[in-house]
Amino acid sequence: MALSTPLSQISVSLPTGVDGSSRSMIKVQSISFTEKSWSSLLRLNSKSRTSLSVRKQSTVCMSLQQASKSKVSVTPLELEDPKETPLNLYKPKKPYTATIVSVERIVGPQAPGETCHIVIDHDGNVPYWEGQSYGVIPPGENPKKPGAPHNVRLYSIASTRYGDSFDGKTASLCVRRALYYDPETGKEDPSKAGVCSNFLCNAKPGDKVKITGPSGKVMLLPEDAPKATHIMIATGTGVAPFRGYLRRMFMENVPNFKFDGLLWLFLGVANSDSLLYDEEFAGYLKDYPEHFRYDKALSREEKNQKGGKMYVQDKIEEYSDEIFKLLDNGAHIYFCGLKGMMPGIQDTLKRVAEERGESWEQKLTQLRKNKQWHVEVY
Secondary structure (H helix, E strand, C coil): CCCCCCCCEEEEEEECCCCCCCEEEEEEECCCEECCCCCCCCCCCCCCCCCCCCCCCCCCCCCCCCCCCCEEECCCHHHHCCCCCCCCCEECCECEEEEEEEEEECCCCCCCCCEEEEEEECCCCCCCCCCCEEEEECCCECCCCCCCECCCEEEEECCCCCCCCCCCCEEEEEEECCCCECCCCCCECHHHCCHHHHHHHHCCCCCEEEEEEEECCCCCCCCCCCCCEEEEEEEHHHHHHHHHHHHHHHCEECCCCCCCCEEEEEEEECCHHHCCCHHHHHHHHHHCCCCEEEEEEECCCCECCCCCECCHHHHHHHCHHHHHHHHHCCCEEEEEECCCHHHHHHHHHHHHHHHCCCCHHHHHHHHHHCCCEEEEEC
């Protein structure tokens, strides 16, 4: 099916049960597709195990894929206007009460652990930029401070400023459910489970959630250089901000923003079922091969050149000559994920630099001075 004019309204029939037996009509309004035609219906991510919820009948869920090289119009374009980065509009003592739109499991059955994509409705009151974070205050009392609320947990935002509904009223988080297993018995101890991650992964559409922020400037994209090269290195849910970058550059039709450079994503996870947003990224790779590269490190399925498990630093070493040349030419490099990822990556980069006859300490100092080095770990 090809369309030569924008869509003002479409209706899509989607399965809402795990087995696909129950179906409902989802009405998507005010979504226009530009450029050429689209050839396939929007579809659900094959790894999803939960139902889709619709926000005021105008939400397009993250796992709905539009077709080849079409782009989605976004609104309001006033979100492009501010010169100052939105920062700490809501603080822990006076958080904003938002609403859960949907919670979707986005890993397969063989993934170790559960990761969810969570869409939150802030009704346009907590605007943010790509690369920023929200704070979440889970309900209940802080066990260490009786009578006080829980501490804020920070989560990188996994959507663009327009959100997954493309209307500037939602934000998405990528959350791994934190569970604790006793090292001696191997049994789960619910009393030590992550309070905030379990609250978010267990949330239902319509539930309220207290958020703070947005916060952070270190991961912001330098949009004044549309031909720049961006090297993005993530482990697990650290891919969240990079999903936002990619959607802005390849999915959304923003009139005053056109990316003409290169994005290179390295993603490290345990196995194929643990890959996050893989279908979305594969689509960009197919449609924009001259502007996007995508390399995966699957530690439980692949071996590195030395016969050990394949970690993201092994992929970096594999392409080290090319990466160093890109950095020498001004490329930006971003790291996001668990704090434990950095020592291995730093050791690899140091070893490669020494093999090239360079001082890694001096090179790192220069990268930081040039604002090419961006790190957000937790």
